Amino acid sequence: MTTVISEQTLSGVGVLDKASLLLGVLEKGPASLSRLVSDTGLKRPTVHRLVLALERLRLLARDAQGRFILGPRLGVMAVQACQDRLVTVAEPVLSELRDRTGANARLYRRHGNVRVCVAEAQAFGNPVGHDRAAVGAAFPMSAGPASQVLLAWERPDELNAGLRGAQFTAAVLSGVRRQGWAQSIGGREHPGAAVAAPVRDPGGRVVAAVSISGPTTRLTTAPGRRYGGAVVDAAIRIAGGFVQ
Missing domain, CATH: 1.10.10.10 (Winged helix-like DNA-binding domain superfamily/Winged helix DNA-binding domain)
Incomplete structure (x- = not known):
């Protein structure tokens, strides 16, 4: 035909x-x-x-x-095109997640040994004034729940390399894989809390992390238990728009 x-x-x-x-x-x-x-x-x-x-x-x-x-080059082009779409799809979802939780909502991608904020929805009147991660800001992969999420489902060799010098352990990443989200409470960066969940591509590979962060007075000292479901739901919604 x-x-x-x-x-x-x-x-x-x-x-x-x-x-x-x-x-x-x-x-x-x-x-x-x-x-x-x-x-x-x-x-x-x-x-x-x-x-x-x-x-x-x-x-x-x-x-x-x-x-x-x-050919393989078309696959690379498709990934790049979808990544642009990923940010576009993420922005309204992050705004809704911010409104639902009262926390800063962000999307991170991994680039080698750093994670980069590629989209955000800042909470209004957040008292943790230095909890800022403007689009384009880069952070080491050695700390934070977004880093844990971006590393937890990597190949064993990549995972082991990422654990060198990290502030979390293999046992922590095992828990992240089991529950589907990561959390942190307090720390050197700010006296707040954060929760992150993975965004996956159609093949199941983790391509980004959705994260919320804010003071413990807002997210509580058990942020994962309270907001893990909301963050996972946002990640799934972003992934759904990403593949359409």
């Missing part, structure tokens, strides 16, 4: 439109060269030339049967 490309999807650049036809066929699954020719209606030499070029660019690859499939 020949794939039809609508006027709205035409770029006006012939080679790009032809490449788009090929990618459209491969979105449905692996395809041989013959099938790409029949499904697109393009001439065989044209298809052959394009798939080889796209393969060199890692936009296409081949499976064990030699059929063409979407």
